[in-house]
Every structure is written in structure tokens, then in C-alpha cells.
Amino acid sequence: MIRFIVVRIFQALPVILAVITATFFLIRMAPGGPFDSEKAVMPEVKAALEAQYNLDRPILDQYFSYLADLGEGDFGPSFKYPGRSVNELIAAGMPVTAELGFYALIFAVIVGGLSGVIASLHPNTWADHLPMTFAMIGICVPSFLLGPSLMLLFGVHLDWFPVSGWGDISGDKVLPSITLGAAYAAYVSRLSRAGMLEVLSQDYIRTARAKGLSEWRVITQHALRGGLMPLVAFLGPAFAGLLSGSFVVETIFQVPGLGRFYVQAAFNRDYTMILGTTIFLSTLIVIFNLMSDVLAAWMNPRLRSELFNYD
Amino acid sequence: MQKINSNHLLKVDGLSVSFVTRNGIVKAVEDISFTVDIGKTTAIIGESGSGKSVSCYSLLGLIPTPPGKIDSGSAIFDGEDLLRLSNECLRNVRGRRISMIFQDPMTCLNPFMTIGKQLAEPLICHQRLRRGQARDLSIELLREVGIREPEITIDCFPHEFSGGMRQRVMIAMALINEPELLIADEPTTALDVTIQAQMLSLITELQNKRDLGVIFISHDLSVVSDFADDVIVMQKGRIVESGDRSSILGSPRHPYTKKLLSAIPRGGKAVSSVRGDLPLVQVSNLNTWFSSARYRTPIRAVSNVSFSILSGEVVGLVGESGSGKSTLGRSIVQLIKPTSGSVKFADLELTKLSNSLMKHQRRLIQIIFQDPFASLNPRMTVFDTLAEPMQLHKIVEKRDVTSEVFKIMNDVGLASSSVRKYPHEFSGGQRQRIAIGRALAVRPKFIVADEPVSALDVTIQSQVLTLIQELIDEYGLTMLFISHDLSVIRKISDRILIMHKGSIVEEGSGSKIFEHPENDYTRALIDAIPGRKLQVS
Numbered sequence: 040m041i042r043f044i045v046v047r048i049f050q051a052l053p054v055i056l057a058v059i060t061a062t063f064f065l066i067r068m069a070p071g072g073p074f075d076s077e078k079a080v081m082p083e084v085k086a087a088l089e090a091q092y093n094l095d096r097p098i099l100d101q102y103f104s105y106l107a108d109l110g111e112g113d114f115g116p117s118f119k120y121p122g123r124s125v126n127e128l129i130a131a132g133m134p135v136t137a138e139l140g141f142y143a144l145i146f147a148v149i150v151g152g153l154s155g156v157i158a159s160l161h162p163n164t165w166a167d168h169l170p171m172t173f174a175m176i177g178i179c180v181p182s183f184l185l186g187p188s189l190m191l192l193f194g195v196h197l198d199w200f201p202v203s204g205w206g207d208i209s210g211d212k213v214l215p216s217i218t219l220g221a222a223y224a225a226y227v228s229r230l231s232r233a234g235m236l237e238v239l240s241q242d243y244i245r246t247a248r249a250k251g252l253s254e255w256r257v258i259t260q261h262a263l264r265g266g267l268m269p270l271v272a273f274l275g276p277a278f279a280g281l282l283s284g285s286f287v288v289e290t291i292f293q294v295p296g297l298g299r300f301y302v303q304a305a306f307n308r309d310y311t312m313i314l315g316t317t318i319f320l321s322t323l324i325v326i327f328n329l330m331s332d333v334l335a336a337w338m339n340p341r342l343r344s345e346l347f348n349y350d
Numbered sequence: 351m352q353k354i355n356s357n358h359l360l361k362v363d364g365l366s367v368s369f370v371t372r373n374g375i376v377k378a379v380e381d382i383s384f385t386v387d388i389g390k391t392t393a394i395i396g397e398s399g400s401g402k403s404v405s406c407y408s409l410l411g412l413i414p415t416p417p418g419k420i421d422s423g424s425a426i427f428d429g430e431d432l433l434r435l436s437n438e439c440l441r442n443v444r445g446r447r448i449s450m451i452f453q454d455p456m457t458c459l460n461p462f463m464t465i466g467k468q469l470a471e472p473l474i475c476h477q478r479l480r481r482g483q484a485r486d487l488s489i490e491l492l493r494e495v496g497i498r499e500p501e502i503t504i505d506c507f508p509h510e511f512s513g514g515m516r517q518r519v520m521i522a523m524a525l526i527n528e529p530e531l532l533i534a535d536e537p538t539t540a541l542d543v544t545i546q547a548q549m550l551s552l553i554t555e556l557q558n559k560r561d562l563g564v565i566f567i568s569h570d571l572s573v574v575s576d577f578a579d580d581v582i583v584m585q586k587g588r589i590v591e592s593g594d595r596s597s598i599l600g601s602p603r604h605p606y607t608k609k610l611l612s613a614i615p616r617g618g619k620a621v622s623s624v625r626g627d628l629p630l631v632q633v634s635n636l637n638t639w640f641s642s643a644r645y646r647t648p649i650r651a652v653s654n655v656s657f658s659i660l661s662g663e664v665v666g667l668v669g670e671s672g673s674g675k676s677t678l679g680r681s682i683v684q685l686i687k688p689t690s691g692s693v694k695f696a697d698l699e700l701t702k703l704s705n706s707l708m709k710h711q712r713r714l715i716q717i718i719f720q721d722p723f724a725s726l727n728p729r730m731t732v733f734d735t736l737a738e739p740m741q742l743h744k745i746v747e748k749r750d751v752t753s754e755v756f757k758i759m760n761d762v763g764l765a766s767s768s769v770r771k772y773p774h775e776f777s778g779g780q781r782q783r784i785a786i787g788r789a790l791a792v793r794p795k796f797i798v799a800d801e802p803v804s805a806l807d808v809t810i811q812s813q814v815l816t817l818i819q820e821l822i823d824e825y826g827l828t829m830l831f832i833s834h835d836l837s838v839i840r841k842i843s844d845r846i847l848i849m850h851k852g853s854i855v856e857e858g859s860g861s862k863i864f865e866h867p868e869n870d871y872t873r874a875l876i877d878a879i880p881g882r883k884l885q886v887s
Contacts, residue, residue, distance in 0.1 A: 241457060242452060242454060242457040242458045243457060243458055243459055243460040243461070245412060245452070245458070246450075246452060246458045246459065246460070246520075246523075247460070247471075248412055248444070249410065249412060249444055249445060249449065249450040249452075250444065250445035250449070250471055250472045250475070250523070251441045251442065251443070251444035251445030251446055251472065251475060251476060252441075252445070252471060252472075252475055253441065253475070256471075256475070260463075260471075261460050261462075261463070264462045265460075265461070265462055338462075339461075339462070340461065340462060340507040340509065341461065341507070341509045344507070344509075344510070
């Protein structure tokens with residue numbers, strides 16, 4: 040088991056290095072730099088600034104010194120927030136984004152999982168078609184449309200929830216979480232429906248019924264575990280996707296998370312901030328993928344005995 | 351022969367079941383009536399699709415409704431009509447008074463649950479036992495069905511058992527609530543012949559001990575010929591003949607029953623006339639080992655095997671699953687690279703050929719697999735399937751391809767009108783004919799046939815076997831015929847090799863093997879053949 044995890048981590052290292060390298064050089068190929076602005080800046084000031092952040096050195100030089108710093112866990116100083124390091128900025132934004140992502144995931148799993156399972160138990164009836172239609176809509180509607188719509192309906196017309204902020208007024212976390220989670224709820228719903236339908240057609244479900252078990256027991260004891268396996272495998276990538284894809288929702292609802300720093304950094308050519316966030320998020324993606332693989336293997340007795348009783 | 355009514359455990363009368371499909375209503379079962387007596391076995395025989403399983407599943411409400419629908423009939427069990435019971439009441443019958451075992455113990459046990467948990471479920475659900483009590487009872491029953499060390503194995507998952515052991519677990523699970531009626535749906539079809547013999551004697555033993563009524567569903571008349579009290583023969587949803595065992599086996603009246611009986615392979619093959627004196631294939635000291643991460647020592651699937659096949663000869667290779675017979679076949683045609691040893695084909699050392707040189711030999715050496723559906727490309731028509739290898743190996747001129755395809759279709763007994771059809775539009779037997787045709791299309795000299803008839807119903811099986819025999823003579827083929835079924839092998843082979851745990855343990859002509867077996871394992875195999883009485887007659 041430990042061997043499996045270690046091997047997977049080593050496999051991930053080149054991926055992350057490739058991400059670093061691509062991001063580092065791509066962002067520099069983009070026109071403009073961190074200290075360009077609409078107002079004319081005195082060339083000496085700009086040169087001094089660039090010298091301070093080592094931007095005057097050859098690009099390969101910068102690349103390797105960045106890697107060296109990274110090795111020590113230092114993402115470097117932010118170019119646009121003077122005096123603050125990228126580490127500090129990520130540390131400030133991350134908890135908010137993680138919390139938002141977590142609520143969105145909970146929403147996605149509960150709403151999506153329940154509707155998917157219910158749909159699978161009544162295939163081709165209204166209990167199937169209704170949630171599946173919603174799921175289709177959920178996948179199609181972008182969050183910049185869903186967010187404002189929810190704001191209008193629940194915030195303005197019904198006045199149930201506040202329309203912006205994070206942790207300031209009670210209930211202000213509800214709408215952003217739902218907006219972010221909706222598309223994932225839709226995926227989860229379709230995944231769990233398909234998984235359950237597959238399992239319900241298995242021979243061992245017929246065996247369970249032939250034993251005289253109640254339908255409730257057949258579903259909860261025999262079908263759910265196998266039926267929700269695809270869902271478990273999806274959870275890791277989904278959570279990673281929620282973290283890295285939250286900037287639209289954060290912008291709409293004025294949530295002070297990492298996503299907004301990320302987008303602003305791109306516009307500002309804040310090289311270190313872009314790099315830092317990208318590396319941080321891609322590492323998370325790798326970790327969450329690994330975690331859901333391990334969890335899925337753990338849930339499957341066959342894989343479990345192969346992986347966990349390894350030497 | 352009307353028996354006294356009080357002996358009837360189950361009396362099914364006029365049962366009809368239909369399914370609503372896209373192509374209209376399909377009548378799966380039409381107006382069938384039969385009885386099962388206390389402590390007796392009623393066998394239902396028929397090929398796949400004859401409605402034998404559906405009729406039994408519908409008794410317990412186990413067919414999905416919709417699309418299934420019970421149109422009429424009654425099934426009186428202990429004074430109550432099963433077909434009219436509420437779901438709640440029916441659930442109390444299922445698993446307690448009537449229980450079932452199914453064909454494939456691999457897919458019928460929940461892979462996510464330990465067998466102990468699965469065994470205890472019916473006890474907890476019907477008798478409201480506590481977990482500890484249920485566990486003790488389960489261990490007791492596991493021991494009775496022949497599971498070793500049940501105290502330990504009860505906590506294993508199904509995949510940790512072999513097929514035969516899993517079927518024992520299934521049987522234990524069905525019997526745990528001491529039911530009065532057991533419905534066994536092809537319980538031995540997925541098992542090896544020696545395991546099958548063990549299962550059948552286990553079921554009869556448990557039946558006698560408990561006075562259990564049994565409905566035994568099978569496609570193979572020979573399987574039930576030793577122990578069934580009554581036999582019902584079904585075809586296309588109807589009962590075509592029924593009666594007690596001796597009358598069905600001794601004096602069958604319906605043509606279909608006669609066909610089923612004659613389809614049981616028996617007797618040996620007449621000595622082939624075209625056999626040459628020179629060996630075409632020579633295997634010496636062949637080893638194929640697989641290394642595995644879990645075991646230190648490699649798995650010796652094929653271990654030091656030597657034999658030769660004369661040109662024009664048909665050699666049968668028999669063994670149970672896991673004996674290495676398929677690996678041996680694949681190692682000979684170099685689909686698996688052998689670990690060591692030599693395979694000579696017409697004086698050419700195949701193991702040392704480069705891939706490109708081997709490609710030329712592939713034309714002369716063909717292989718036919720067990721499952722024609724999996725080995726045929728579902729997106730290619732019959733024409734494409736047959737024409738492709740001809741063009742690839744430039745067997746005939748381009749303008750002659752069409753006529754050659756039609757010739758082969760004619761040879762393997764396929765209607766030329768179906769040339770534009772896709773594999774899924776054919777039945778299992780027809781698909782195997784296509785697969786045979788594809789192998790013949792390149793005019794091979796040597797064919798390895800790996801269980802070519804094992805997936806087929808018994809009547810279809812005998813047709814395909816006859817076809818293979820005709821083609822061997824017509825095309826002058828040399829063949830290695832692999833099967834787990836000794837009677838099939840005996841019917842088609844000039845010589846028989848018995849394989850056990852990776853080695854050839856005995857070799858000889860059919861009559862020598864059957865009449866004077868030298869090896870204990872060979873003897874066990876012969877004894878395990880179902881319906882020995884039928885074989886002799």
C-alpha cells in the first residue's frame with residue numbers, strides 16, 4: 040500500500056515540474072510585464088524595480104533560481120502586493136476557497152447522489168426524467184448565469200439569503216456554494232444513476248432478492264457500495280476542480296478567496312503569484328486524485344487485498 | 351401417472367409469462383404446468399431462450415415487471431397461490447421456504463461483502479437471529495457443504511474462493527433457512543466436470559437429508575439423467591414432453607427430446623484416413639511461466655510439455671480450468687511467448703522466429719476461440735470478416751474474393767443471404783461458424799481450436815462438432831482441439847492428451863484412455879462425466 044502511494048507520488052513529480060516550466064515560460068511570453076502601466080514610469084524607476092525582483096537577469100537564470108527557492112518551499116515575493124509574499128497571499132485566500140469548495144462538494148454529493156440514486160430506482164419514469172433534465176441543465180448553464188439568477192430569485196425577490204460577502208452575515212455562504220456546486224451536483228447525479236443502474240442489473244442483486252431481503256436492504260446493503268464506486272473515483276478530481284475553478288463564483292459573490300487573486304494576478308502579470316497559485320493548485324489536484332484512487336481501491340475488496348497485503 | 355395430491359409440494363398450472371419489448375410482446379412462457387413432489391427432483395430441460403429460467407423466476411416474483419408480465423396461471427405452494435401473493439408475503443417465502451441457486455457463482459455473490467455476512471443475511475432477515483447465532487449456524491453449514499476451515503474462510507470475500515467453492519457457498523446460502531423447495535438454475539454449467547460431479551452429489555445428499563423438493567434447470571439432459579425423478583422438456587416457451595426419467599430417457603416421443611438425447615456426444619471417432627506419418631507440429635520441453643507480484647515463485651502454467659501431432663491428425667487436449675491447456679494452445683501458436691522449450695511447425699522453429707517471419711506462418715496456423723462474440727469485430731459484416739484475411743495474405747485474386755467468401759460461407763453452413771449481416775444478428779452457433787470460416791479463409795494447415803463448442807447449447811454443440819469433423823476431412827486439416835469435456839474430445843480426436851496442473855499426465859487413443867486409464871486423474875475425469883448410463887447405452 041505504502042509502496043503504491045510512494046510510486047504514485049514519484050510519478051506525479053515530473054507532471055508538476057512540467058506544469059511549473061510551462062507556466063513559467065508561457066507567462067513571460069505574454070505581452071507586458073508586472074511593472075508596465077498606463078501612466079509613464081520613469082525608465083530608471085522601472086529598471087530599479089526589475090533589478091530588485093531579479094527580472095533583469097537572463098530568463099534561464101531566473102528559472103533555476105525560482106526552482107531553487109521553490110525547493111525550500113518559498114514561492115517568492117508578490118510583484119503587485121509589495122511587501123507580501125506569495126505564501127502569505129495563498130495562506131490568506133486558501134481557507135476561504137477550501138471552505139467554499141467543501142460546501143459546494145457537500146451540496147453536490149447530497150443533492151446529486153440522492154437524485155441519482157432515486158432516478159436509478161425508477162428508470163424511465165418522471166422520478167428519473169425530472170432530475171436528469173435538471174442535471175442536463177446544471178451541466179449546461181455556466182456559473183456566471185446561474186449565480187446572478189440565484190441572486191435575483193433568492194436574494195432580491197424572496198430575500199432569503201444575502202447576495203454577497205463571506206462570513207459577514209449569516210447565510211451569505213449559501214448562494215455561492217450552491218452556484219459552485221450545481222454543475223458538480225449534475226455530474227454526480229448522472230454518475231450515480233449510471234453506476235446504480237449497472238449494479239442493479241447484476242446477478243448478485245437478484246440473489247439478494249431471492250433471499251427474501253426487503254427492497255430497502257437490497258439497495259442499502261448490496262447495491263449502494265458498488266453503485267457509488269464511480270462516484271468515489273470522481274470525488275478527488277471534483278474537489279480539485281472546485282478549488283481551481285471557483286474564481287468566477289468568487290468574483291460574482293465578492294468572496295475573498297484564492298480564485299480572485301489568481302485572476303487578478305494574471306491580468307497584472309504578477310509572475311510569482313501566478314506561478315505560486317498554479318503550482319499550489321496542481322499539487323492539490325495530484326493529491327486529491329491520489330486520495331480518491333486509494334479510497335476507491337480500499338472500497339473494492341479485490342483491489343484491497345492486492346494493494347494492501349502487498350509484500 | 352397421476353400421483354396422490356398431498357405429495358405435491360408445488361403445483362404450477364397454466365403459467366404464461368410475456369415480455370413487452372420494442373418489437374412487440376414476446377411470449378416467453380406459454381401455458382406450462384408441472385408439479386414438484388416433496389423430496390423429489392423435477393428437472394426442466396431446454397436450450398437457452400426456451401423459457402425454463404423465466405418460468406421459475408416468475409414463481410418468486412423475480413422477473414422485472416415491467417417489461418415482464420405474468421399473464422395467467424397459478425402456482426400452488428402449501429395451499430397458497432404464489433402468483434397472487436402480495437410482495438410482502440412473497441418475500442417471506444423467498445429465501446425461507448423456497449430458495450434458489452444460480453448458474454454463475456462468480457457474479458451471483460456480492461463481491462463487496464464477506465461470505466459470512468451474505469450467509470447470515472437470510473437468517474437475520476427471516477428468523478431474526480442475532481449476529482453471533484447466525485454466524486455459528488453459518489459456520490456449521492459451510493462445514494456441511496464441504497468448505498475447509500469455515501471459522502477462517504467465513505470472513506473471506508467471494509473472489510478468494512474458486513468457482514466450485516463459491517458454488518458451495520451459494521448452496522449453503524440457499525439451504526440456511528431449511529427451505530422446502532430449492533430451485534437450482536443451471537447450478538453446474540459454469541463448473542468443471544469433476545467439480546460438477548461433486549456439486550451434483552452434494553445436492554442429492556443434502557436433498558435426501560432434508561426431504562427437499564428440487565427444481566433443477568439445465569440445458570443438458572445428461573447432467574440430470576442420473577438423479578431427476580421427473581423430466582420436463584421445454585422448447586420455445588412450451589412444454590413439449592414431460593414424464594418420469596425412465597420414460598423420457600428410454601422412450602422419448604417428441605422429436606426435440608430425441609434430438610437432445612442424440613446430441614449427447616458419445617462413442618469415439620473412426621480412425622482418420624488422411625493421417626500422414628510425418629509430425630507437422632512438434633512440441634518439446636515447452637515451459638510457459640507467468641511471474642506474479644504476489645508469489646515469489648512464478649506460476650508454471652505449462653511445465654515441461656512434449657508431444658507431437660502428425661499431419662492430418664486431430665489431437666484432443668483435455669483438462670480443467672486452470673490446468674494450463676489454453677496457455678499451451680496459445681504458446682504453440684506464439685500468441686504467448688513460451689519461457690523455454692521448442693515448438694516446431696514443419697521443421698520450422700517457431701519460438702525463434704522474428705515477428706515479421708512469424709506473420710507469414712500465421713496464415714498456416716490459425717486459432718479458434720471459445721467465445722465467438724468476443725472474438726469477432728462487432729463492426730464488421732460477415733463479408734468483411736471473411737474477406738479481410740484473404741486480402742491480407744493475398745490468398746486469392748481480387749476479383750475472386752467474393753466467390754471465395756461465398757464458398758466458405760457455404761462450407762461452414764451459413765446462408766449466403768446473410769453476407770451483409772453483423773455478428774450480433776447471429777445466434778451463438780452461427781457466430782462460431784463465422785469464426786471457423788474466418789480461420790479457414792486463409793487456407794491454414796494447422797488449427798488450434800480452444801473450447802470452440804463450450805459456450806454453445808448441447809444441440810448446437812453437436813451440429814458444430816459435426817461441421818468441424820467434415821471440414822477437417824475436406825480441407826485436410828491438422829488440429830489441436832482443446833476442451834474441458836472429455837466426451838466431446840473423444841468424439842472428435844484421434845488421440846487424447848490429458849493435462850493436469852501444467853503437465854501432460856496421460857496420452858493415448860480414445861478407446862485406450864476410456865477403457866484402460868492409467869492415471870488417477872484420468873480416472874477421476876472419466877467418472878465425472880455426467881450421464882454415464884446414457885453413454886454406455
